[in-house]
Amino acid sequence: MHDVIIIGRGPAGLSAAIFTSRAQLKTLVIGKKEKSQLIYAKHVENYFGFPEGIDGDKLLQIGAEQAKKFGADIIEEEVINIKKKKTFTIKTSDGKNLEAKTIIIATGIPIQWAGIKNEKELLGKGVHTCASCDGPMYKGKKIAVIGNGNYAAEDALELTSYTKDVTLISHGPKFTFNSKLEEQLKKNNIKLKVARAKEFVADKFLRKIIFEDGEEAFDGAFLACGTAGATTFASKLGIETKDGLIKVDENGMTSVQGVFAAGNCMGACRQIAKNVGDGCNAGVNIVKFLKAKDVFFDYAKE
Ligand SMILES: Cc1cc2nc3c(=O)[nH]c(=O)nc-3n(C[C@H](O)[C@H](O)[C@H](O)COP(=O)(O)OP(=O)(O)OC[C@H]3O[C@@H](n4cnc5c(N)ncnc54)[C@H](O)[C@@H]3O)c2cc1C
Numbered sequence: 001m002h003d004v005i006i007i008g009r010g011p012a013g014l015s016a017a018i019f020t021s022r023a024q025l026k027t028l029v030i031g032k033k034e035k036s037q038l039i040y041a042k043h044v045e046n047y048f049g050f051p052e053g054i055d056g057d058k059l060l061q062i063g064a065e066q067a068k069k070f071g072a073d074i075i076e077e078e079v080i081n082i083k084k085k086k087t088f089t090i091k092t093s094d095g096k097n098l099e100a101k102t103i104i105i106a107t108g109i110p111i112q113w114a115g116i117k118n119e120k121e122l123l124g125k126g127v128h129t130c131a132s133c134d135g136p137m138y139k140g141k142k143i144a145v146i147g148n149g150n151y152a153a154e155d156a157l158e159l160t161s162y163t164k165d166v167t168l169i170s171h172g173p174k175f176t177f178n179s180k181l182e183e184q185l186k187k188n189n190i191k192l193k194v195a196r197a198k199e200f201v202a203d204k205f206l207r208k209i210i211f212e213d214g215e216e217a218f219d220g221a222f223l224a225c226g227t228a229g230a231t232t233f234a235s236k237l238g239i240e241t242k243d244g245l246i247k248v249d250e251n252g253m254t255s256v257q258g259v260f261a262a263g264n265c266m267g268a269c270r271q272i273a274k275n276v277g278d279g280c281n282a283g284v285n286i287v288k289f290l291k292a293k294d295v296f297f298d299y300a301k302e
Pocket residue numbers: 007008009010011012013030031032033034035036037038039040041042043044045046047077078079080106107108109111123124128129130133134262263264265270271272273275
């Protein structure tokens with residue numbers, strides 16, 4: 001029986017594990033380093049304590065070592081099912097059935113690829129998925145945002161802090177923004193282009209985008225298609241969600257007792273500093289939750 005099983009081995013899950021294992025809770029982290037979004041970040045320079053910047057892969061490695069140092073176990077597997085009775089049964093891809101008193105969902109949000117040729121190869125080399133992370137690289141440059149909904153509009157507006165030359169490309173037939181965002185887009189002179197992008201062309205760095213009916217030079221492109229959430233576990237456990245994102249209270253607990261969440265699967269501000277803070281909040285409150293609960297419920301007698 002684990003005190004806590006953390007699903008996700010990104011910054012949110014590892015940060016939670018540091019807090020729970022250091023507080024002597026039997027902690028297991030399940031997840032793959034290669035599936036964390038952070039693996040794509042080659043030079044993180046906005047995270048506290050690393051003024052010269054740090055490679056995302058290295059940061060994940062250090063975080064895992066720190067959690068292990070305090071006693072957390074980490075397995076590189078995938079969770080394929082969760083069942084709740086009094087405790088939680090977690091089934092992994094290689095057939096393990098694991099028991100836990102509490103769980104933390106820290107599964108992040110997978111990158112929403114746009115299906116444009118070379119988008120994966122050029123990630124970090126002119127193609128990006130995070131305006132607040134990589135926007136500062138494009139001061140005064142010409143950039144494109146690919147997407148047609150409110151999420152894409154938000155990204156385009158955020159990028160106007162760095163350059164006045166922002167084009168929003170629908171990558172489909174038409175745009176669907178709410179009226180407030182539409183007003184803001186106009187006010188900030190963001191160009192709207194209804195076109196489907198086919199290919200990113202680069203030398204070492206992005207040079208131009210080829211569309212179904214022509215091409216245009218750009219210095220950078222930000223993918224902002226949709227906003228999918230990791231809601232599979234939420235629906236299995238009956239956790240409340242909003243717009244595909246998991247809802248939590250101020251302690252990081254979801255609408256289901258004993259299930260906490262942290263990181264990008266909860267939405268807004270998709271940055272490591274926030275992910276790590278969420279992990280801390282869930283971890284600290286799980287310690288309180290279990291200590292208070294042990295007074296009323298003795299798992300060992302079950
Ligand atoms: C190109 C790029 C550059 C970035 N640059 C920066 C930057 O400079 N600064 C910054 O602050 N942020 C940056 N980010 C954002 C940052 O990487 C994310 O905010 C962060 O990784 C999210 O953390 P997380 O723990 O919520 O999820 P993730 O790091 O995405 O981790 C999710 C984890 O969940 C696991 N998981 C998912 N489903 C399952 C399952 N069924 N079973 C088991 N495990 C599962 C995965 O294996 C993975 O370990 C960047 C992102 C990208 C893509």
